Structure formats: C-alpha cells, structure tokens
Amino acid sequence: MFYIYCPHCGEHREEEEFHAKGQAHIARPADPDSCSDKEWGEYLYFRKNPRGLHHEMWVHAAGCRKFFNVTRDTVSYEIKEVYKIGERPSVVAAGN
C-alpha cells in the first residue's frame, strides 16, 4: 500500500482513500465551436502513456474530496511530487 500526501489535509493518508483520475494539465480548447474535429478529438480521447514521469490528477475521495496533482514515475510507482491544482510542477521529465 502507498501513503499518499494530500496537500489539502496536510498529511499522508492510506492509498485506499484516493482515486486516480488520469492525466493532469489537459487544456480544454478555448473556443470549442471553432476548433477542428482533430483538436476536439485529441482533447477528449487522446492521453499520454509515458514510461517514466507522468503528471496525474488524484482525488482524496474518502477524505476531503479535493483534487490535486501528482507526479509519479510509472516504472517504479514512486511519487516524486504532489502539488495543488493551478500550481506548476517542479519535477518534470527532460525534454518536456
């Protein structure tokens, strides 16, 4: 089991209390009416699946019910950083 740090509760909690919510930092096209089908399709359906650092959204479902971002290594499962929505990650993969 993991202990995951919740930046809202300010402490580590059992993994059981959290849910993973997929890739973070997905920007919605600013004007959906005038974007191309390709742009909209990529926004809706296409996700990264990196080997290595991945920025993900998690939710503290059984706790404060707030979302936050996690930078996780998909090879080792190690959580490198936890940061709030709206903040920039300080740990990023080279070339990103």
Next chain:
Amino acid sequence: MSEMIAPEKVAANKPEAVQEVARMNQLAGPAQRAESPLHHADLGTIAQKGPKNGGVTLQEHKLLGHLVIRGSQDNQAFLAGAREALGFDLPTAPLSSVQQGDRSVRWISPDEWLLIVPGEEAFDVEEQLRAAMGGHFAIVNVSGGQTVLELSGPEARSVLKKSTPYDVHDRNFPVGKVVTSVFAKTQAVIRRTGEQSWELVIRRSFADYAWLWLQDASAEYGLVVKA
C-alpha cells in the same frame, strides 16, 4: 445548434438571485414522527436489557441538526458572518474542530465545514448564518442524511484500529482532531472528543451496516449500549 443548447447566463447579471434559495425547517412536526437511521435497531431496549459492563460503550446522538457550510477562506464576509452567528470562528486549520457547549464544527475540507447543533435549533442557526454571511457561500441542512455515534471506553480505540486504516495513536490523533476516512467498507467523519471517546458521523444509508460492524468488532471487548 450550439446557441440553442448553451445555458442562459442569468446568474452573472442578477447577483441578488444568488440569495434566493429554497429554505425550509426540516424538523418533523407533530404530524410526522422523526426516526433516527438506527430506529429499527431499538438501541433503547438494548441499553435497558443488554450488558452493563464492557470495554466499549456505544451511544447514538440521534436527530441532531447537521449543517454543511461551504465557502472560501478568502471571503472575509463569509468567515466574519460565521463568527457573528456562531460566536466562534470556523476552524481553518486542517483536521481541526471546535466544540462550544452543544454546538460543534468540524473541518471537512479547506472550503467545507460540518456544524452540528441540537435538532430544534438547526433552522434558526441556518437563518442566522444566512443573515450574517456575505458573498458566495452555501449552507445545506443534511440532518436527515446522517447520524452521530459515540464510541467510548478503554477499548474504543481497539475497535477503531480494526475499522479504519487511519492511525489513531495518541501521537497522530490528539483530542479535537477530526478526519474523514474509510470506516469498515464505508466512510465516517471521525473526531476524538476525549481521551477515551470518539465521535463518528455516519451516513444514513450505511447506519445499519455500521451498527452491525460495530457490534461484531466490539464483541471481543464487550459492547455496552447507552441510551
């Protein structure tokens, strides 16, 4: 086509509409009988006829007024209004709670608090909060949706250890701390109210499950039910 399904943006033009919310006193009158979610368990009879000594004591505090208060900590009119209506500040430190007489507030998340007051005061307190608070906020009376259980006694902590993955050691869980966590296969708001006493706020639909779970988990220590 998209113009037709776009929602009307009225709220931004009419700020006064924000305060027009449905409010009603949810207290059951003489025509309706109020029943706690554990009515069927008949805790009163168990308290009379059941064991009087054991390591764990369970008491339901039923039919209290539960109010969920939501608002931003950046909104001073919201925080000041809460102080004016309640007589004390909403606890802004994570995982903290305030108890003042028969009123208590639990920190649930950075913009959410659970206020519990005597059942008959719930509507008055809600009205006072609405009158005193300003800006963007929400108050919802959820009294019918949950109930409060108090676990106490020398083995109360042992029962919690079996029930939640959260660390309930003194070092991590001092008196006054409140956490929302996994409880058995459901969730509970767990607050430490004393050296040997703990308060659980549980959902109505899981109340029977929690009651059956607590009976099973405290069987080895001896469960005393208090009316």
